[in-house]
Amino acid sequence: MKSLHLRIMLIFSFIIVAAGGLLSYQIYASSLSLITRSLGEQARSVAEHAVRQIDPVSYRKLAEELTENAYYKELRLKFNDMREANHLKYLYTMGARSKGESTEYFYVVDGMPLDTQSGDFSPLGKVETELHEPLKKAFRDREVQVGELTKDESYGALVTVYVPILTSTGEFIGVLGADMDATSVYELLAANQRKVLLMSAAILLASLAAIYAVSRMIVTPVLRLTREMEKVQDGDLTVTIQVKGRDEVSRLAGTFQQMVYVLKDMIYGVQESVHDMRQATALLSSSAEETSASSERIAGHLAETASDSRVQLQCTGETARAIGEVGEGVQRIADALAIVAEASQEATDAAKTGDELIQSAVSQMAVVQDSSRDTAEDVERLKQRTDEVSQIAEMMRAIASQTNLLALNAAIEAARAGEHGLGFHVVADQVRKLAVQSEESALRIGELIDAMVADTGKVVTGVHRQVREVDTGLGLIDSAGTAFGRILQETERVGSQVQELSAVSEEIATGSEQVTASADELERLSLQSSEHQQGIAAAADKQQEAMRRMADLSGTLEEMSVRMEQLIRQFTVEK
Known part of the structure; x- marks a missing residue:
């Protein structure tokens, strides 16, 4: 019945x-x-x-x-x-x-x-x-x-x-x-x-006649309200219900009209949120591409820096060996003053060679310094880009949370509508699922970005430390070049100042020990710099992989926004 x-x-x-x-x-x-x-x-x-x-x-x-x-x-x-x-x-x-x-x-x-x-x-x-x-x-x-x-x-x-x-x-x-x-x-x-x-x-x-009239008074507005609700069930939110009287049916019609208004505003808000989400997704994809390109450039610079560090390490080894040879020559001068002239000539030749090597090391260290500074600037720009991507991910989380809240409100209103709100309940549930997936994706992107920010910070710290260490090494090499200059001058004056040979030999021995220690320290720093460059290169590879995953997540997010738009198109609302 x-x-x-x-x-x-x-x-x-x-x-x-x-x-x-x-x-x-x-x-x-x-x-x-x-x-x-x-x-x-x-x-x-x-x-x-x-x-x-x-x-x-x-x-x-x-x-x-x-x-x-x-x-x-x-x-x-x-x-x-x-x-x-x-x-x-x-x-x-x-x-x-x-x-x-x-x-x-x-x-x-x-x-x-x-x-x-x-x-x-x-x-x-x-x-x-x-x-x-x-x-x-x-x-x-x-x-x-x-x-x-x-x-x-x-x-x-x-x-x-x-x-x-x-x-x-x-x-x-x-x-x-x-x-x-x-x-x-x-x-x-x-x-x-x-x-x-x-x-x-x-x-x-008489009672049947009265009941018939009263039931028609009750049922007629209910049937009219049912027809309007069927239109809403089909997705048409432009319906307008004429509310007359103050009885229960009129109040029900008025409440249903208010529910339609609320649902219309909610769907319109979801449409705007989906539009903003698509724009944010496009911006995120663009930023991911720019970050990926920057990561590739950083990787290239780091590869060059690693190559220069290997050359620097080789030059430092040669310098250390040359300084060792100088020390041995000075020792021979101190032990055998009889062959001072011959040893002085050999010391002069060795000093010239060492000066050339020091100048080459200075030039190479200058190149390394410029490359390290470029790398530091690129890493700083990468950090800025990463901060921008983090802000975008935060905005996506906020949009997903708002969408989830709107979906929850839609489910509540659909539950109030009872049997006639089952269709809205299904749509609201789908919207809520999409919002939850969007929020989870945004959280995952945020976690990747946070990890990337941490790695970038480590890279920035390492690059700055490398710049400082290169500056220190350059200063030491400059000091070594100055020492070698003094050695050359003193060696050229050996012939005319044999009477001062003993004192000069002692000074040369002392300076030689200092230069040897500096060369050893420079070799250690060069080795450490090479290891840091390798770590930076590995971090850049991880960052590039994270950018690729971010691009994939951006594509998934865009597909989700398209699906949400398809669901929302089932409703007809007036702006």
Whole structure:
């Protein structure tokens, strides 16, 4: 049964029919009880008066002998007069006797006229075969019994009263029965019953008409609201519901209209969020491409720097070996002053060679310094780009959170709509899932960006430390070049200043030890710089891999935004 109108009609019709039936039955039962009680009291009064007219002694003799004597005729006349005077149909007395294990009841005096035919009254001693429960109860309990209103074809409608007949000593000798004629009352009850049924039918028809009108007043706006809700279910959010009146249906229509407005604003907000998400995705993709290109450039610079560091390390080794040779020459000068001239010449040649090597190392260190500074600048720009990408990822997380909140609000409103909001609930659930996926992707991008920022910070720190170490090495090499210059000058003056050869040899030995220590330190720093360059190159490779993953995530995010747009296109909203 799908029609609310029909259900209202059937339910209220059933209620009215049941109420009318119960009311009619109650009226009939109350009337019947009242009439029975009234007639019974009247019959009882007559019966008690008739009992007082009986002589117990004469009646006992009559009941025992069962012979029609003068007293029998006297009682019949009295009973007949009372019967006619009080509009009784029958007035009679009865007795009881045992017959085996059972009891039979017989008539003693029947208050009908003396000239009544034998078939119209009950003669003395006639046994009654149709026994009523009030009669048996009157003999058993020896108390007054008032029967119900009965009707049969033989006696008609009657109300019977049974009064016990007692002697002056209280001995029970029989029962007097009085049948009050209730035919007219019974007919009146039947007529009233027909009137009640007719009135009930009229009331039912009037009630059905009123129910039909009221149900149409209720169902018509509900049907109109249902049609508008079906349009909304199909995705049309441009519907406008005319709200009239202040009843529950009108308030329901107004609430539904407000829900449509809220849903329209929500869908419009989701559309704008999806548009912003697509723009952010495009910006993120562009930034990822720029960052990837910067990473490739950094990797190239780092590869060149690593190559220069290997050359630097080789030059530093050669410088260390040359300085070692100088130290050995100075030692030989100190040990053998006899061959000072020859050793001075060899020292001069070695000093020239060392000066050339130092100048070459200085030039190479300058190149390394410029390359390190370029690398530091590139890494600083990479850090700035990474900060921008981090801000974009934060904006994507905020958009995803807003979308998730909007999807939650849509699910709440769909749940309030009940069965008609199932379609919105599915859409809201899909939007919420997409928002959760967007937020998870944004969080993953944020984690990658944070890791990249940490690695970039390490690279920046390493590059700055490398620049400082290169500056330190360059200063040491400059110092070594100055020392070699002094060595060359002193060696050229050896020939003319042999008398000062011993003192000069000691100074050269001391300077040689310092230069050797500086060369060893420079070699260590060069080796450390090479290791740092390799670490920077590895970090650049990781950064490039992270950029590729970021680009892949950007593509996934763009696909998600396209799917969200396809879902939103199912709704028609006015901007």
